Amino acid sequence: MKRRLQALLLTVCLLAGSFSTACSNEKKKEALNIIDDNYRNYYEIFVGSFYDSDGDGMGDLQGVIEKLDYINDGDDKTDTDLGFNGIWLMPIMPSDTYHKYDVKDYYSIDEAYGTMEDMEQLIEECHKRGINLIIDTIINHTSASHPWFIEACDYLESLPEGTEPDVAQCKYVDYYNFAKDKSGIDTWHKVGNSDWYYECVFWDQMPDLNLASENVRKEIEDIASFWLDKGVDGFRLDAAKEYYTGQVEKNVEVLSWFTNYVKSVDKDAYIVAEVWEKSDTIAQYYASGITSLFNFPMSQVDGRIGKTVLGIGGDKSFTEAVESIDSKYRAQNPAYIDAPFISNHDTTRVAAQYAYNQDQIKYAAGLLLTESGSPFVYYGEEIGMASSGKKDENKRLAMYWSDKDKTGIANDPVGADKVEQKFAPVDEQMEDENSIYNYYKKAIRIRNTYPEIARGTIQVVTGITQENVSALTKTWEDDSIGIIYNSSSEETKVSLKDMGMEKMSVCNYLTVDGSEITSSKEEIKMPPYSIVFLK
Numbered sequence: 001m002k003r004r005l006q007a008l009l010l011t012v013c014l015l016a017g018s019f020s021t022a023c024s025n026e027k028k029k030e031a032l033n034i035i036d037d038n039y040r041n042y043y044e045i046f047v048g049s050f051y052d053s054d055g056d057g058m059g060d061l062q063g064v065i066e067k068l069d070y071i072n073d074g075d076d077k078t079d080t081d082l083g084f085n086g087i088w089l090m091p092i093m094p095s096d097t098y099h100k101y102d103v104k105d106y107y108s109i110d111e112a113y114g115t116m117e118d119m120e121q122l123i124e125e126c127h128k129r130g131i132n133l134i135i136d137t138i139i140n141h142t143s144a145s146h147p148w149f150i151e152a153c154d155y156l157e158s159l160p161e162g163t164e165p166d167v168a169q170c171k172y173v174d175y176y177n178f179a180k181d182k183s184g185i186d187t188w189h190k191v192g193n194s195d196w197y198y199e200c201v202f203w204d205q206m207p208d209l210n211l212a213s214e215n216v217r218k219e220i221e222d223i224a225s226f227w228l229d230k231g232v233d234g235f236r237l238d239a240a241k242e243y244y245t246g247q248v249e250k251n252v253e254v255l256s257w258f259t260n261y262v263k264s265v266d267k268d269a270y271i272v273a274e275v276w277e278k279s280d281t282i283a284q285y286y287a288s289g290i291t292s293l294f295n296f297p298m299s300q301v302d303g304r305i306g307k308t309v310l311g312i313g314g315d316k317s318f319t320e321a322v323e324s325i326d327s328k329y330r331a332q333n334p335a336y337i338d339a340p341f342i343s344n345h346d347t348t349r350v351a352a353q354y355a356y357n358q359d360q361i362k363y364a365a366g367l368l369l370t371e372s373g374s375p376f377v378y379y380g381e382e383i384g385m386a387s388s389g390k391k392d393e394n395k396r397l398a399m400y401w402s403d404k405d406k407t408g409i410a411n412d413p414v415g416a417d418k419v420e421q422k423f424a425p426v427d428e429q430m431e432d433e434n435s436i437y438n439y440y441k442k443a444i445r446i447r448n449t450y451p452e453i454a455r456g457t458i459q460v461v462t463g464i465t466q467e468n469v470s471a472l473t474k475t476w477e478d479d480s481i482g483i484i485y486n487s488s489s490e491e492t493k494v495s496l497k498d499m500g501m502e503k504m505s506v507c508n509y510l511t512v513d514g515s516e517i518t519s520s521k522e523e524i525k526m527p528p529y530s531i532v533f534l535k
Contacts, residue, residue, distance in 0.1 A: 030507075032076045032448045038234075038270045038291060038337055039454040040086035040132055041369075041444055042376040043071050046345055047092060047113050049398045049410050050379055057411035059398070061092070061109070061118040065125050066408070070426075074129030082382060083444035086374065087126060088236050088272075090345060091136045092119070095143060098413045099345075099392065101136075101238060102143035102206045106223045123231040132233035134270060139220050139258070140239045141206040148172045149198075149207050157192045174213045201242055211243050211254050221261050228262070234270030235262070240285070240293075241275045248284050251275075255288035272339045272374075279325050286332035292339040292374060297325065299341050301353035305367045306342075308487050309360050309529075311468065318367065318485065319470040323458045326372060338373025345378065345396055349387035356422045358384065362439040362512040363487070363529035369443040370483050370531060372454055372474070382440040384423040394419055402427045434514040446508050446533060452476035453483075461499050466492055469526075471499055481507075482534035486526040496534075497522045504534035 051063030064087075073081045091100035094110045109116050126133045142149055155170035156178065165173040182188035182197035189204040190197055199208045209216050224235065237258070244250035255273060262269045272292035275285050279297045286293060298304045298321070308318040329336050342364055343350045354360040361384050368375050380399055388394045393416035401409055402425045429435035447453050456474025461482070464470060468488035474481050482504050486492050496502040502522050509517040510531040517532055518525045524532055 029079075029445070030449050032445070033451055034076070034085065034130070034448050035451050035455075036130070038132075038268070038374070039451070040270075040374045041084045041447060042086035042088050042134075042339075042374055043082070043084040044088045044090065044344060044376055044378045046090045046379065046396045048098060049396050049413065051399060051401070051408045052410040053408065058112050059410040060112070061114040061122050063408060063410075064089075065118075065122050068125055068129060068131070072129050072131050074131075079445075082441050083448050084377070085130055085448075086132045086134070086233075086270075088376065089133065089135050091138065096145055096205070098415075099396070101138055102141070102145075102203075103138050104143045104145045104147075106219075107226055120230065127231070132270065133231075134234040134236055134272070135227060135232050136238060137224070137227075137235040138238045139209060139211070140242050141200070141202065141208045144205040144207055148175050152176060152178070153191050153198075156196045157194045159194070161195075171215060175210055175216050175219075176207050177210050201245055202239075208242075217257065220258070224258070224262050225265055228266050228269060233268075234272070234291075237271065237273040240273040241277060248281065252285055252288045255285065255290050259288060259290045270374075279328055283328040283332050286329050286336050289333060291335075292337045293329075294344075294376070295325065295338055295340040295371075295373075297321075298368075298371070300343065300347050303342075305340075305364055306353060308367060308485075309354065309364045311487065318487070319460045319472045322371060322472065323460050326458050338371065339376060340368055340371040340373060341376040341378070342368050343378050343381060344376070346392070347395065349378070349385055349395060350381050351384040351422065352387050356384070356386075358423070358436060359489070359512040359529050361436055362510075363531075365436075365440055366443055366510045366512075366529075366531045367485070369440075369447055370453060372456065372458065374454070375447075377440070382437050383426055383429050384436045386419050386421050388417055388419045391415070391417065393417075400425045439510065439512065443510055446510070449508070450479075450481050450533065452479045452481045456481065461501065463498050463500060464494075465498065466494060468492070469494055471501070473501075480535075484524070484526070484532045484534070486528065486530045489528045491525065491527050494524050494526060495522060496524065501534060506532055507535040508533040 045064060048059045050059040051067045052059050053062035053066055069081060071082055071084045092109055092113055093106055094104045094108050095102050100110060109119050123133055152172035155173060167174045177199035178196050180195055187199055187201050188197040189200050200206060201208055240255060241251055243254045259271055262271060271290050273290055275282055275293050276296050282293050300306055304318055304321045350364060351361055385400055393413040397412050397416060397419055398410040400421050429437035452474045456476040459473045461471035469486055469492060471484040482501050484494060506517055506519050511527050512529045515527045526532060
């Protein structure tokens with residue numbers, strides 16, 4: 001009722017003259033309306049580069065704790081945080097590499113990041129602030145230094161010639177894919193001086209697990225239970241399409257098994273998997289019943305968001321793609337939650353994707369943060385951090401907190417190149433109302449004010465004549481919101497009557513240059529790269 005009264009008052013103001021500013025939302029912001037469910041705004045953190053609490057040059061879990069109030073301070077009455085209510089931690093378990101996707105022990109914390117007590121404290125502090133915490137979980141492979149693999153290889157090397165392995169003597173030979181006669185195949189590598197080979201799709205130091213093994217599945221179930229008991233709210237599954245490379249049905253079965261088990265332990269647990277494929281294939285994976293899959297077709301500069309920002313294919317194809325993809329995924333899993341993103345630790349950073357064009361960087365964020373589901377934002381994306389080339393280390397540079405105060409700033413990963421940052425650090429952008437940071441902050445606040453943005457049933461608006469203008473409505477429970485996009489670098493006027501939206505009025509907006517939206521009874525004047533919300 002309060003929101004409807006605010007909308008009514010705003011409508012009266014807008015009708016008072018031929019054009020009047022629709023900026024009352026800037027003077028008196030609507031109250032947040034955050035729903036406690038699995039629709040969340042996620043912030044992805046590479047711990048080693050985020051914040052260093054002890055001055056050793058390595059980001060750590062205590063550093064994440066120190067910066068939780070930057071992400072979300074847990075007080076809806078303040079306006080000092082970004083408003084994320086979900087965190088995805090990249091791998092935190094012991095590993096021989098900086099990226100830690102080669103796990104040596106699924107039940108511990110890498111000592112470079114801290115201790116299990118630190119992790120328990122982080123979980124507790126997240127929950128105090130209403131933040132759900134999910135962790136990267138790698139079940140496709142382990143490290144070659146994992147005790148399972150070491151014992152299996154030692155056993156195979158000790159076998160007399162012509163003797164077949166016996167799981168009764170060494171159960172771990174069933175944990176990986178071992179075979180003979182694989183010489184010369186890129187994905188198979190020799191076990192020491194034996195005539196046995198092990199499968200390894202990514203790297204010879206990350207042997208693939210045998211996910212057909214009941215023993216392996218029991219180990220994975222125990223691992224999932226351990227972390228759920230610790231209080232984590234779910235899992236991000238790495239490389240899900242490589243469980244059985246090129247075999248969608250088998251991969252779907254693995255996801256179905258894992259999802260069903262996790263839900264049997266905690267029905268509210270959130271699971272999101274990486275399936276780097278096109279929408280038709282991703283839709284097949286939703287048949288597993290998994291909560292979310294990353295929406296790769298929308299991501300990066302050659303995805304639908306990027307093409308819209310760059311004016312490739314026309315703006316209307318963005319809203320049409322949003323509706324079409326939603327229909328495909330929902331047909332396979334009606335309860336699915338989309339997981340859109342623009343960039344992550346494997347891709348070029350957003351700022352580099354748009355050649356450091358600040359308006360386009362902001363508008364891409366606006367498109368992302370008006371999508372349905374649970375959007376994921378990569379740390380530093382909110383300040384336009386730079387990356388360079390294809391080297392992974394260059395995509396995981398130290399968070400750019402300040403030029404003046406070096407406290408907590410971690411070292412870049414070993415092997416990273418010197419990459420110049422094009423935009424100001426966090427502390428400076430927080431003071432600039434037109435910064436990339438404050439655009440993200442406002443977009444997230446709007447999302448946290450109108451829950452139908454994330455949850456609503458999508459309906460594309462037709463009857464739009466302007467090029468580079470599109471619109472849709474989203475309806476959830478008894479509330480609907482209209483969203484109009486101007487993807488042009490020019491100002492444009494849109495007719496609400498032509499769109500059939502004349503009964504709605506402006507309730508909020510996003511502009512890349514800080515300019516205000518003006519509106520009459522039936523027309524809205526939209527600045528370049530602007531997004532208008534109507535109730």
